[in-house]
Amino acid sequence: MSAEETLDLKTVCNGGKLQLSRALSLLEQSPAKMLNLLNDCYQAPKAHVIGITGPPGVGKSTLLAELIKTYRAEGRTVGVIAVDPSSKRSGGAFLGDRVRFSTDPEDQGVFVRSMAARERLGGLADLTIAAMVLMRAVFDIVLIETVGVGQSETDVSGVTDTVVFCVQPGSGDSLQFMKAGIAEIPHIALVTKADMGKAAERTKADLRGALSLASENGGDWAVKILALSSSDRTGLTEFVSSVDEHYEWLKNEGRLFELRNQQAKQWLSEAVRDLYGKKGLSFIQEADLSLDLIDGISPFELLAQIQKEFIFTRQQAL
16 A cells, blocks of 8 residues: 555544645656645645745844744644745755754644745745645644745645735835735735834835735625734734734635635636636636535546546547
8 A cells, every 4th residue: 555545534634744745746756646635635725825925134033933832832733834036056945944944843732844935936836735735734824934035925825814915114015015916915014123113104105005006805804904023922912913813704604615716717727727728718708617616625636647648538539
């Protein structure tokens, strides 16, 4: 029996960090062989998935470290996907976040995984969504930190329930992002290093102006603009409450399932295009296939079906 065949959702949930690391490693090596586990995980979402995005140096990693402490103190389990810059030589992650996060290695309730962004734009790694689906079925909270590449970091909205956009006082980032797509995606805009006083207040005012010019994300959810200092934890309680409030709003308004379904459909379409280019999308239309998900079918399973149909049709044409 192969290693991946022994891994099911129950084993991963009960096996602690060792089994989760094993599952993620197998996922990176051969996603196709992990299809059954991914399907089970997709059908059993548990966590609130939170995306932390913003330019380099804004304090995303410091914020995540404080969030981990806060959630663990509340008894909530936490999984972290930290997308790091890639080495141009090896293509691997620099793993900076593992150094910056000081978590208890014996604490089975927190798990940090670094991933290399490689050549992908958008601030995420190629396998982020599959890793997120797996971790979403295991933990209470999943935090995803983007690589911090700047204005192209909009991919995070396609894998998370709540998007937090971080801005540093006095950096001019809020004005710069007025003309960027990223200004349209946050549910919470967070001014970091609030202990900088007047500079932080001016940045909050700039953000308020910038976001007022962008289209609202999430319908009638009003983007919250907050300030926080990770060094003395000022504003942390209000921030965590606001993040929880957005999640409850999604559930109470019946939008959470729809949001995740649309994200899965978007991922599926991008996966087909990445695998087969425009010919793949044309094939789906010609073969009368659909990218729409139905109950009991995960995007991973549907992609596998499309791949089989595509290969079979090409063989028949030869």
